[in-house]
Every structure is written in C-alpha cells, then in structure tokens.
Amino acid sequence: MAATLRHVIIGAGTAALAAVEAIRVGRPADPITLLSAEPEAPYSPTVLPHLLAGRIDESRIALRPAAFFGTRGCRLLAGTPAVALCADRRVLRLAGGGELEFDRLLVASGSEPIVPALDNPDAVPVHTFTRLADLRVLRAALGGTSRVAVLGAGLIGMELAEAIVHRWPGARITVVEQERQVLPRAFCREDARAVEDLFESQGVGFRLGCRAVALGRRDGAALLTLSDGGCVEADLVVACVGVKPRLGFLAGAGLAVRRGIVVDRRMATSAAGIHAAGDVAEGPGADGTIGCHAVLPTAAGQGRVAGANMAGRAVEHEGWLPANVFSFFGRLLVSAGATEAVGRQTRLGQASGAGRGRLVLDGDRLVGASFAGMPADPGALCWLIRERVPVRAQAELLLSRPLEAARWLCARAQRGTA
Amino acid sequence: MALRPGPAGDRVTAVTAPPALRDTLCIEWGACPPGCRDCVEACALARGVARVTALDLAEVSFHGALTCGQCGEPACRDACPTGAIVREESGVVRLDQERCVGCGACAGACAWGGITLDAVTGRASKCDTCGGRPACALACTTGRLRWVETSALARRLGHPDPFTQGVSLCPGCAAELGFRTAFRAIGPDAVVFAAPGCACMLACGLGTAATTRLPSVMSLMTNVPSLMTGVARQLRRSGARTRAVAFVGDGTTADVGFQPLSGAAERGEPIVYICYDNEGYMNTGAQRSSTTLQGARTMTTPVGPGQAGKRQVPKDVAVLMAMHGAAYVATASVSHPEDFAAKLERALAAEDGLAYIHLYAPCHVGWQAPMDAAVEIARMAVLTRVFPLWEARRGRFRLTHPIAHPRPLGDFAGLMGRLRHLDEDGLRALGRAVEERYRRVEALCAALPWQEPGAAGGR
Numbered sequence: 001m002a003a004t005l006r007h008v009i010i011g012a013g014t015a016a017l018a019a020v021e022a023i024r025v026g027r028p029a030d031p032i033t034l035l036s037a038e039p040e041a042p043y044s045p046t047v048l049p050h051l052l053a054g055r056i057d058e059s060r061i062a063l064r065p066a067a068f069f070g071t072r073g074c075r076l077l078a079g080t081p082a083v084a085l086c087a088d089r090r091v092l093r094l095a096g097g098g099e100l101e102f103d104r105l106l107v108a109s110g111s112e113p114i115v116p117a118l119d120n121p122d123a124v125p126v127h128t129f130t131r132l133a134d135l136r137v138l139r140a141a142l143g144g145t146s147r148v149a150v151l152g153a154g155l156i157g158m159e160l161a162e163a164i165v166h167r168w169p170g171a172r173i174t175v176v177e178q179e180r181q182v183l184p185r186a187f188c189r190e191d192a193r194a195v196e197d198l199f200e201s202q203g204v205g206f207r208l209g210c211r212a213v214a215l216g217r218r219d220g221a222a223l224l225t226l227s228d229g230g231c232v233e234a235d236l237v238v239a240c241v242g243v244k245p246r247l248g249f250l251a252g253a254g255l256a257v258r259r260g261i262v263v264d265r266r267m268a269t270s271a272a273g274i275h276a277a278g279d280v281a282e283g284p285g286a287d288g289t290i291g292c293h294a295v296l297p298t299a300a301g302q303g304r305v306a307g308a309n310m311a312g313r314a315v316e317h318e319g320w321l322p323a324n325v326f327s328f329f330g331r332l333l334v335s336a337g338a339t340e341a342v343g344r345q346t347r348l349g350q351a352s353g354a355g356r357g358r359l360v361l362d363g364d365r366l367v368g369a370s371f372a373g374m375p376a377d378p379g380a381l382c383w384l385i386r387e388r389v390p391v392r393a394q395a396e397l398l399l400s401r402p403l404e405a406a407r408w409l410c411a412r413a414q415r416g417t418a
Numbered sequence: 419m420a421l422r423p424g425p426a427g428d429r430v431t432a433v434t435a436p437p438a439l440r441d442t443l444c445i446e447w448g449a450c451p452p453g454c455r456d457c458v459e460a461c462a463l464a465r466g467v468a469r470v471t472a473l474d475l476a477e478v479s480f481h482g483a484l485t486c487g488q489c490g491e492p493a494c495r496d497a498c499p500t501g502a503i504v505r506e507e508s509g510v511v512r513l514d515q516e517r518c519v520g521c522g523a524c525a526g527a528c529a530w531g532g533i534t535l536d537a538v539t540g541r542a543s544k545c546d547t548c549g550g551r552p553a554c555a556l557a558c559t560t561g562r563l564r565w566v567e568t569s570a571l572a573r574r575l576g577h578p579d580p581f582t583q584g585v586s587l588c589p590g591c592a593a594e595l596g597f598r599t600a601f602r603a604i605g606p607d608a609v610v611f612a613a614p615g616c617a618c619m620l621a622c623g624l625g626t627a628a629t630t631r632l633p634s635v636m637s638l639m640t641n642v643p644s645l646m647t648g649v650a651r652q653l654r655r656s657g658a659r660t661r662a663v664a665f666v667g668d669g670t671t672a673d674v675g676f677q678p679l680s681g682a683a684e685r686g687e688p689i690v691y692i693c694y695d696n697e698g699y700m701n702t703g704a705q706r707s708s709t710t711l712q713g714a715r716t717m718t719t720p721v722g723p724g725q726a727g728k729r730q731v732p733k734d735v736a737v738l739m740a741m742h743g744a745a746y747v748a749t750a751s752v753s754h755p756e757d758f759a760a761k762l763e764r765a766l767a768a769e770d771g772l773a774y775i776h777l778y779a780p781c782h783v784g785w786q787a788p789m790d791a792a793v794e795i796a797r798m799a800v801l802t803r804v805f806p807l808w809e810a811r812r813g814r815f816r817l818t819h820p821i822a823h824p825r826p827l828g829d830f831a832g833l834m835g836r837l838r839h840l841d842e843d844g845l846r847a848l849g850r851a852v853e854e855r856y857r858r859v860e861a862l863c864a865a866l867p868w869q870e871p872g873a874a875g876g877r
Contacts, residue, residue, distance in 0.1 A: 014499065021496065060516060065501070299497075325523070330537055332537035373537075378526040379533075382529065
C-alpha cells in the first residue's frame, strides 16, 4: 500500500463521516477532503421534520462539531459540489472549474427528492422537503390555518404531517398516497391502520389508493386533481413521494449504475479505487437482494465499511436490512425485516392493551418483527434476523416482552451461551 | 478556481486510535437474584430514565441486567443524525439529550442493547457511567454489577514499553507479558539483570541486536544477586536514583542461584529481584525445577507405570524470602496486572533492603496448553488457591486477594496437558496440598500481621 493515499469523499453526511472515522483508524496521516454540495455545516436531512416542529434548534444539528475536521485532519469544502468524474485519470472536476486528484474516492452524495409527474406542473409551486433550504421556504409559507397537501405517506411525508400538526395545530392537512395504506413497505396493514386512526384524530385527512395527476389554481390556491376523480385544495403542496440516488455528475464517468451506483460487499464500485456508500449505493441486502436502502444505520454501516477498505482493510458489509422506527404523538412503532409472511413462513401476533406485536418466522428463525405501542429494540431485532438466531421456542416471550426478550436472545447468542 | 480551505486548512493532524476506555461497568451475566431491580431503580432515580435494563425473565429462568458497553467504534454515534452522540477522551460514549430528536436511528444501529428510545420522552437514553460514580453499581448489593476501574492500572503502567517488538519468545508467552508489564510500571530508571533462560532474549537481545532501550546485564545463573550487589552499591554511592532490577526464572532463583539470593536478602542489599515462575527449565525443553507443581508431567518427571509426574511439593521460594525478614516480598500473577503494578511500586519504595517478587507466569508450551491460555491459567491458579497472592514487609504478611470461595481445582487442572493424567484421587491429593499451602499463608497473616511502614515493629 502506498505511503500516503489522497482520499476524496463526495458528500459530508452520515456515510461520509463514518468513512472518515474508519479511514483514520488505520491511516492517521492520509489527507482527506470532503466535498459538500450545500454551504451549511454537514447535517442530516432526517432532522428536517424535527426542526419544523420546533423540537430542536438549528444550532444543534451539526453532525460533527466544527473542530472535528481539524482534529481528524480533514479538509471540508462546503458549497463545492462535484460536477464530473474522470475515473481512469482519477480526477474530479468541481463546480467553478477546479480539479481534484485522488487515490481513493468515496461517492456518498446521498439522494435527491423524486418530483412527481403532474399535468400542468407549473400552475403552482410544488415543494420538496429534503434540504435546509426547503425547510426555510416551508417555515415561511406555513401559518396557523394553512391548508397543506402532502403527496406521499412514506416516513418523510408522515413526519412532515406530524410536525405541522405539532407546530400549527390549526393547519388542515391532507395526505395523498397511491398505496392503500400509509407507510407502505415499512409497516404492515394493521399497524398502518392504527397510525391513520391516530393522525385522523389529530385532524389529518387521508386520500389513500390514489395519486395526484394534475395541478391547477383556484383563488390563488393550488387545486390538485386526484386519480380517483376527487380533488384537494391547498395553500401549500409538498411532494414527499420518495428519494432517488443523486448521481447526475456521474454521467459519462463509466461507473456501473442501475438505480444507484452498483457496489459489492466491500462497497467497491466497478472502477478501481472508487467506492460508494449510503443512499447513493445499490448494494447487497442481508438476504441477498440488491438495492438502495436510504436509512441511517445502513448509511453509517456502509460508510464504515467503505472507509475501512479505502484504508486497505478487507471488510465486508453485512448487508442492509429493512428497519424502521416511527415515533408519533407519543407512540412508538418499530419494524425489522419482512412485514408479511410469504410461502412457508408463519406469522404470529399478539395484542395486549394498547400494544401489538407481530413476528414472521421461517422455521425456527425470525425473518420479520413489528411492535406498536410497546417498548422494542430495533437493533436487537435486526441482529436476531441477520444472524439467523433460532427464536421459535421463545416466540411468546418475544411477543409479550419484546425489548427484554430480544436483548436477552441477542446477548445469549453473542456470548455463545445459547 | 480558488478552493476555500475548510476549518483545518491543509494541515493534517496525526490521529491515533480512538481513546481507550479505562473504567467500565461490569455485569456478571445472568447472575442476578430473581425480581431484583435495585440497579434499574437507582438509575431511574438518579437519571430520570433508567439506562440499565433488567432482563428479569422468569419464563426462561433468566435474571440479569444489561447496559451500554461503551463501544470503541460506536455504531450509534455513526448513525445519529444530529451529532448528539460523542465518544469522549475517557472512552465514554455520551448522548446529549438536548440534541436528540428521538428518531431511533441509534437504537436501530446498536445490536448490544445499549441504547433505548423512550416513546414517552421522545428521546433516546444510554449509560454514560455517571461520571465515574454510577448509581447502579452503588445500589447493587449482590456484587453482580460492579464498577471496575482500570484507569488506576493505566496510570500505574504509565511508562512506554522499553522492549522492541519481534523478540523470539513463543507467541502467548506469559513471561514476556510480565516483563513488559513490569517495566511499564518501573520506568526507564533501571538496569536490567538477566540470566540464561527464556527472558534473557528480551532483556539482552539476540546476537548483536539489542531488544531493550534499558541498560542490561547478562549474568550467570549462579551469581545474579552478587553482580547486582556491586552495581546497586555503586549506583547508590554515585547518588543515582537508578535501581538494579532482576527479571529471571525459577531455575536461576530457586535452584541454581538460590544461595546468593539468600545472602543478598540477609545483607539487606537494595535490589529488586523479580522471579518469573513458569515452573521449570522451559528454555531447554521443560525439565522440572524445584518450583514445579507436584504431579506435573515434565520432560524429567514423566507419567508412566513407575511414576505419575513430579513427586515433590514445590519449593515456596516467596515464603522462604519473607522468612529472611526481607524489606519487601510479594507474590504476583500475570492475570492480575494491577496487583502486580501496585506491588512493584511497593518493591521500589523499599529502599532499605531487598525486594523480592515471585511472579506466576504459566508457560503454555511446557504446560501443554493452547497458545492463548497462559493468562487464563494464571487467573484460575489464583481463583482455585493454587497460587495465593500475598505480600510481606519484614516478615509481616497479608493476603492481597483472599479467595473465600475457591473454584474447583479441576477448573485449573483442566486447562493444561501436564496434569491431564490426574484421576480423581490424584486431583484430591493435589487439592489437599494446595489447601495446605494456602492455609500456611493464612496462618502467617494471622500470626504475623502486616504493618504499614513507619509503624513500630520494623528492624
């Protein structure tokens, strides 16, 4: 391995910073440069709904203290997006025309919002909600009695709706979702139903099983036409229909790209010396599925693995696993792995009082779990699924006391005393 | 274009490995009394939300507790979207509640049950060891949850290791570990004395290549303390604070070179003499020495129809040295480095006479055990009473690690091949001898109790 390697990281989010830590474990003196497209100190878009709700102040969201970059010997170029990559020359072109040479490159450029295709798209502005700049626009536009249309009932859409209710209880919110439930793919039908009920009790309206198809104006407000023929009037339209990898600058770079940048278990792309991690990477899941998984622990884990490999250590990622934590109006919803049973898998459920739990088992093994309104540990559940720990004998205990039982099963297996 | 430098400019600061955790909570796995929630209640009282989980699962007859292990590379920190989790210089992983938005990413990243999202408060919480006085440990009455401080050990072993890497001792050698530990505690102000045996490769090097940054003297097996006497007297005469320290084996100490050691102790020479006891002549192929445990198979005490290992009981050199009224005498074990370091401090402080430390250093090669077994064997020797840890000043004794409830002897004997031939009768006989040796030390402690220096009763 070369005496000194020049590391360049496109991005300064969760995956990028985890990579910095991992590089520094083995290579204390290599120069590291991080490029951030946005001018602010590095932050995670996860915090946006919490900022909007007023639960946290903007002065407390920096992913790392300002001194971090100095003590870790990194250069952060904020507000400097990469515009082109020449993989074989190992050069990165920056906005403004500068060039940056590298020996190891990590693409951790994150994701950008998907803009829904609507007829008459320019009739009124359609906002998205993935950047601090978006937050400032929404905060200025929202008021005590705003009518808000939220397109998409995924995690971002639902957290946005919850934040508006929290901050502006008089606002009237309509959430439009093309699936027949909220939080599709994250939680099962029954859990989603309970979420809808709770949101409705807070005055949020849902239009499920239909999409917005056209945009219009009426009396200065937006008029949304839905695929079921209905319509929604709103002062503000926010599209939260999903995110896609941010890889526009890679055009012509020669990296293998499908939905995201294709990576193996070491987060290596098709080009030597170039890795990718986080929302932008399309890599193996725990069950062998290949895909993008835009979730924080996955970004952190992939970043750590990418950094270790950039530093010359052969480390493999364990594979991402669907896992969701959704906290709303004082209730907690946790899911890990599969939400529904398929084929020979069995599904066990139990409800006690306000709490409900469900397990999906494949033989002895846990392949999915969800808990609503009771304490649960998503990390422990993920570990049991990932490590194929037999749990059938303790299924009842896992359903009645998920937090303690999952932690006990994990710890027992980790200690080899199972 | 002009690149705007980041906060660090182009300066690259060397960053070493993350800081080491020194002090930690230690919970004996699954050994809690059923229904006990003392630790959880104390934590909740002190910190609002309990950061220790009681795994009180009567359904599966399991009763234990679990809390954060303060990871070296914390996955929770890497996943936190607000930078609320920081690993501090102390090694403690701290969560700043003011920055937490309750997103649960940390709990999704942790597989160790160390961090919990509370739906009611909408915040995560984790153990931060209460600044070194954890309420849970103070509340635990069973001793299953303890606060273990190793920062004291780190301070005691504050000097850099003076020996190079890549010495030609066997991998997993306990003598090497003991040697390095000793001089991290003693520091650079010493002359090392060695004699033929395993450790001389570390003390004096190989051929013309030195392996130590300290001055070292290679002596014969028969005259280490005599040579040290001259050097130590000259050092004292010249006003130097430098100490003469021997690190030699049991063959040199108990057999070949015992007479000059006895003489130096009786004369009160101000030397520090460490014997690493691997119970045999290991450098030449594991022959018995006078400190070899009875019953042990060695090259010269085979197991067969006419003999079952060594017939004689081991010579208790440390007790013999204490009976000289030496300034300071102690037993130590590689499994108890903090105890060893504290005893080295007391040995160096005993400048009015000879200090002798008998260090238990199992030889996994000669004792026929796996490469990684030496420290565990040493730990079991202490816990089964095979090797009592004590110290004596001027012939006044105290046990430093009294073993009230000894582990069964099989836990020690089963770790090595040299005792594998012992049947139940053989183990019982060995157990009786072990017990006798331990009781002798107990009796000495009772009859001639330890006195702090300066108290009456010294010479």
